Amino acid sequence: MIKSALAAVFALAAFGSLLAPYCKFPTHSTSLCSPINPCGFVCKDGYTPFPLIFPTKCVCPWPLTECNGKCGIYKACPSKGHTKRDLSAAMANCPVGQTVCGILGRAAGSWECVNTQSDLESCGGCAISATNEANDGEGQDCTAIEGVADVACVGGGCQVRKCLDGYEVSPGNNYCIPEEREKGIFTVAKDIIAAEFGA
Template structure:
């Protein structure tokens, strides 16, 4: 069978001009986040979209569509993308593009992401879903509730019990001391007793300096969520420590939070808008143009009169 040379050239040219789309749908079951966490805040969103991660084969560009239908949080996004990449057989470049695209969808200003806060109750877990992206599950014996400031919390399911060291015990029963039981915990306690002036903090927190007259005062801070020591200590105790950022000092902010060690701006003062990176407030150029236009209109009316 003979092929027309002109047809072959035309077919190849059309392939080069138009990217080929390979739809590769993966299971759209809800992604299961980590069972428990020491997390006070996160940004979550329900994502239902197909993301194209292109592959360059020289003369031909192939677009591989990854179907994403899941409730995702920044805290669990890396694990989710790793599972998708493994199931699809994505290259490192495609994996990175998928991660970047989803991250931008969740955390960009005005995007699908929602700021979520969680209880500090041990054993609490994220429970992100399409109906409630900020959902959480309390440990056995507890139920979801809110405190006097409308912050989410876990309280004992029965009014006959009260919370003690992460457990619900009957009212009137004394709360036992939380003495270390594991060998590692006992070893850490011995170090604290041997060096009482040396900063020791529980796992997940860092020893940061505080402003105080005289002495080397310090406190234990969760630098992944602390507003004034975000990403590190604002007053490091060691010269080699990575300094943190005081999110409250970002110019022109109105609403800001520290999420996973990074300042996230959600609202700015009048005349300013949230920047593209979501970490600063920039001048609202549209309002400036409107003011200039109004000034020009008034000026032209003045000359006409």
């Protein structure tokens, strides 16, 4: 009886080792083959096998969340960031005429390819460098011009088309000038009469 049980175990082990090369293991798992389960696996990085009986995948169940390839409880999930090598690769991957610029409000090292000759937020150069440091005026965010209502980036320079009420377009069409609010003598007289007599 013991001999037949041992023979069965060895047969299963041999069968399992034959199947192991054909097993497909889910993401976030490592193989754990056994005579009973030749394609067995265990989940790693905080993931849980699913379904519990005869699992086929590793999941990150609620209330846990996934962050940079790990499952756990996180308040925030920072970007892995980019290395100089990543930025060099990004520059090589940007289309001709585009520049690698940082993204305002994103993690350090976040970048995108930008046409600085026509981009409203990085006009004339990157407003934020690829390492998310201010570029000291290398580029300009045309939408941040005080009093602007309609603006474009043309040839790497902000071109103001229209200003908000109380502003007028500068002679060079590159910013908005607050309008002078001098009242003429008749306007002042009218205001005094209206205040005095309620007209």
